[in-house]
Amino acid sequence: MAGSPDQTGAGRSASSAEVRRRLLEVAAHMVREQGAPALSARKLAAATGTSTMAVYTHFGGMPGLVRAMVAEGFSRLFARVAAVPITEDPLLDLRNAAAAYRAHARADPDLYAVMFGSATLGDYRLHYEDRIVGLDAFVQIKQFMERGMAAGVLQEADPAAVAAQWWTALHGFVMLELTRFIDVVDDAEDTVLWPLMDHLLSSLMVTPEPPRKDV
Amino acid sequence: MAGSPDQTGAGRSASSAEVRRRLLEVAAHMVREQGAPALSARKLAAATGTSTMAVYTHFGGMPGLVRAMVAEGFSRLFARVAAVPITEDPLLDLRNAAAAYRAHARADPDLYAVMFGSATLGDYRLHYEDRIVGLDAFVQIKQFMERGMAAGVLQEADPAAVAAQWWTALHGFVMLELTRFIDVVDDAEDTVLWPLMDHLLSSLMVTPEPPRKDV
DNA sequence: TCCCATCCATAACACCGTTATGATCGGACC
DNA sequence: GGTCCGATCATAACGGTGTTATGGATGGGA
CATH class of the missing domain: 1.10.357.10 (Tetracycline Repressor, domain 2)
Structure with missing residues (x-):
């Protein structure tokens, strides 16, 4: 519930939006290549080069990420x-x-x-x-x-x-x-x-x- | 892989088949009432009055139980x-x-x-x-x-x-x-x-x- | 320059399926 | 009747999961 971090000048907005975009991209790739059960917050964060917290700041959790997908x-x-x-x-x-x-x-x-x-x-x-x-x-x-x-x-x-x-x-x-x-x-x-x-x-x-x- | 425990005089067969039947029944009830994600080996065992090992002796694990369902x-x-x-x-x-x-x-x-x-x-x-x-x-x-x-x-x-x-x-x-x-x-x-x-x-x-x- | 909101790395918590171990009990056999 | 054997399941531990709490780093606004 971090108050909908859209791109309106929030923090380092450019890099932040990039992390969000890459999380979605990597997650979609994991689902497509290895199937839905292979997607986990930890593996996603590792593959994206960040930590699981990024999922929470950008999507509020895994359900939010799935919704976005x-x-x-x-x-x-x-x-x-x-x-x-x-x-x-x-x-x-x-x-x-x-x-x-x-x-x-x-x-x-x-x-x-x-x-x-x-x-x-x-x-x-x-x-x-x-x-x-x-x-x-x-x-x-x-x-x-x-x-x-x-x-x-x-x-x-x-x-x-x-x-x-x-x-x-x-x-x-x-x-x-x-x-x-x-x-x-x-x-x-x-x-x-x-x-x-x-x-x-x-x-x-x-x-x-x-x-x-x-x- | 306990070698297909059918009813051919294996152990306390009557009670054993009964446990297997109740596991399936309770699992189906949990899925029907609370949805698929609510089903877990631990909660199923607790609701059935046994331990998670019963799932393994009778079905080889949760996937086997789902197959049977x-x-x-x-x-x-x-x-x-x-x-x-x-x-x-x-x-x-x-x-x-x-x-x-x-x-x-x-x-x-x-x-x-x-x-x-x-x-x-x-x-x-x-x-x-x-x-x-x-x-x-x-x-x-x-x-x-x-x-x-x-x-x-x-x-x-x-x-x-x-x-x-x-x-x-x-x-x-x-x-x-x-x-x-x-x-x-x-x-x-x-x-x-x-x-x-x-x-x-x-x-x-x-x-x-x-x-x-x-x- | 200072400040502060944002972002994320770390660690802990409760839960998951699974496995290893061993106690217990019923039936088979001598 | 005594003995053994094998199936059954209770307990505890292991590695995984999503999630949360905490705090450090960073970059833009005043």
Whole structure:
């Protein structure tokens, strides 16, 4: 509770912000390379070249550091989905968005698990408030749906509900993929993920099409 | 590694099996009531009225105890899905199976998270081999699909792939529901879960129907 | 120049899973 | 019946964890 040390001229602010940035960077690296349980305050401090107290001055403790990691994870997920080019085909955009979302999760699976799982990192349980920061990405999906409806491709409906259906299917696949449960079927990407997304989208279209073949 | 102490006349076998049973029962209760991070060998032993060594003689350590909990969780999930009555309407059966599956997850959310999340319980990471025991439930879903195809209601397709699509959508909803992410939309059960399942099933039907209204 | 808030290094505390040791007890065998 | 043996678990110690208390160093504001 050191009173939110932002960069407003507090102490040696430049070097301090640098320590904070490096702590987050090293922590993310440790989680990505060695898995969530490998992250500890002591090992993190040693790898960053500081002491455990730095974690407390900058984040108030390990849960605070994890919160910051999750927030940055959502920020990157947001950026990744936002980077898909918007074409004249809203359905293609939605497919590309799904591919980008999945790629992001596969690139950093342990962080995705902490973001979305009821996963605990170490012993610190994240609460709903700690994850709500991730809903920017959901707003993006909603906008994809709104574009599709405005273009007359998707049926008029509640964009939030439709976006949530899309998210549910995609998140379900990603989680089963990361936990390897999806390995019960062969070639899951082509036999589960894209057929499922196609089933959903064609049900939402004004004039349903047979599932496309081009990936 | 005490050589699998089954009930074949080993020591005071009756009392021993009883201790093992109570350890599992108390551990499940602690996870259900206080969440996964609240489970520790010491508190579990104290609550069970024994010492931490009992965990090692019966399960080889905390990871082994968690494995046993996960196996029992899958067993109960299997029983829950198996208990849905089989009617002459395969689609109704699939809907009832989904409702039973979701109800099971909601009744013991932390255990579901350990079973399916890349969630860690304490610091012990479960491996794929520890969770493979849960695939009995998947076989059941596959059989539902096979019945639907045999009855001429569902299109002929790979039952495993179709079952995996169904599972993906359902698991995605359950996870988003347990983590409360689904709260971004109102009335998620009626605006997300059932519409999504209906979209999927109608895409799989020989003669698609409009989504049903009866819940 | 002085001062003071900030930052972090050190050490201690309580807790964790795990291991080593040994007492205890029930069943098997002679 | 006496004896032994092996499984079971109570106790204590070890290295790890997050966290807290303490104090020294450092750099900017008055």
